Amino acid sequence: MNIRIKRIYEPPCASDGTRILVDRVWSRGMTKEAAALTVWIKDVAPSPWLHRWFHHDPMRWQEFMRRYRSELNASGAAVRRLLALCAEGPVTLVYAARDTEHNHARVLMEYLMTTDMARHSGVSLGTGARDGRPQAHG
Numbered sequence: 001m002n003i004r005i006k007r008i009y010e011p012p013c014a015s016d017g018t019r020i021l022v023d024r025v026w027s028r029g030m031t032k033e034a035a036a037l038t039v040w041i042k043d044v045a046p047s048p049w050l051h052r053w054f055h056h057d058p059m060r061w062q063e064f065m066r067r068y069r070s071e072l073n074a075s076g077a078a079v080r081r082l083l084a085l086c087a088e089g090p091v092t093l094v095y096a097a098r099d100t101e102h103n104h105a106r107v108l109m110e111y112l113m114t115t116d117m118a119r120h121s122g123v124s125l126g127t128g129a130r131d132g133r134p135q136a137h138g
Helices: 048-054 058-074 076-087 104-120
Strands: 003-007 018-021 091-095 124-127 134-137
Touching: 003 104, 018 076, 048 058, 058 104, 076 091, 076 104, 091 104
Parallel strands: 003 091, 018 091
Antiparallel strands: 124 134
């Protein structure tokens, strides 16, 4: 699976493949033409509450990753759509955050790669009925 992440303000290039905006809101000052997106999938972005809570504070990074993965586990259709696009060829997850290390696109990329590996190993990931934690079903 060929997934990378890139800030929306970086120029697009042919090697980006399918460019997917993974933010809930459109990036300030960016035109649709300049963004050169294939699709915008808002439903994989962190919830507004989680986004505000994290506020790109590196001290909250570990807890943000845990909470965001839990949200991703609960957003099955959007994640399945992303995985289907990833299966078709190279994908670039496009985001606006200034911090290139502590952002949701990085967590999402790792989540998709882990989910894809589990799928190909015969283990499907589901969501715990009560607490939202992932459970392996095999």
